[in-house]
Amino acid sequence: MTMLLEDDMAVTDVAEPFEMSLAAISKHLSILTRAGLISQEKRGRVKWCKLEPDAMRDASVWMQGFGQFEPVNLDAFERFLAAELADPSKTS
Amino acid sequence: MTMLLEDDMAVTDVAEPFEMSLAAISKHLSILTRAGLISQEKRGRVKWCKLEPDAMRDASVWMQGFGQFEPVNLDAFERFLAAELADPSKTS
DNA sequence: GAAATCGTCAACCGATTGGTTAAATATCCC
DNA sequence: GGGATATTTAACCAATCGGTTGACGATTTC
Incomplete structure (x- = not known):
C-alpha cells in the first residue's frame, strides 16, 4: 500500500489518484475524521486533511x-x- | 474487551457467552480462519479453535x-x- | 441401533455499506 | 456580479453483511 496522506492535503488532492467521485472521498474522509485517524481544518474554501498517527x-x-x-x-x-x-x- | 479465545476452544465453547445462534458463530469463526487470525482443527466431532497471534x-x-x-x-x-x-x- | 451432541449448509431477511449522480453552498478571482 | 473552484448534501441504488431458522451429516454415548 502506498502513502495515503502526505503532509496536509486538500480533499481534492486526496481524491485525485482514485477513480471515484469526489463525494465518495469526502464521505470517507468524514468517517476517518470521526474515527480520529485524521483531522480536517477548513481554511477558505479548502479543507486541509492531516494524519493523526x-x-x-x-x-x-x-x-x-x-x-x-x-x-x-x-x-x-x-x-x-x-x-x-x-x-x-x-x-x- | 475481554479475551475471545483462551487456549483451545470448541466452536460451542466460543459461542456459549453470546446470545447468538451457533450457526452465526460458526460463520464468524470460518471468516477468522480464512483471515488467518485463528486456526481450526477438527478432532472427532469437535472443531478446536486457537488464536494465531x-x-x-x-x-x-x-x-x-x-x-x-x-x-x-x-x-x-x-x-x-x-x-x-x-x-x-x-x-x- | 437409537438418541444426543457438534458443527455446517442452504435459504432467507432486514440493515448497512459503499458507491453514484445532481443540486446546493461557500469561497476565490476577474 | 459572475464564473470557476472546493466541498458537502440528498436521494437513490445494488451488493454485502450479519443474523435467523430448519434440515442435515458425522460422531459419540448409552
Missing part, C-alpha cells in the same frame, strides 16, 4: 498485545516507540 | 509505522517484540 498507534498497541497469555509490557512498548521516533539510530 | 501482530507492525514521515525501523520493532515475548524482564 496517534490513533493508529493506539490501535497498534492494542492489537500487538491481543491474545498474549503473558501480556506484553505496554509501557516498555511505548518507551520503545518514543525512543524510535526521537532517534531511530538508538533502536536499530 | 502472529497475524494480529503483523497487522500491528504494519499499523504502527503508518503515516510516519521518517518510518520507524520495523526490524527493530520486531526484535523488541521477540525479546519481550521471550523474556519480559529484559524490556521492562
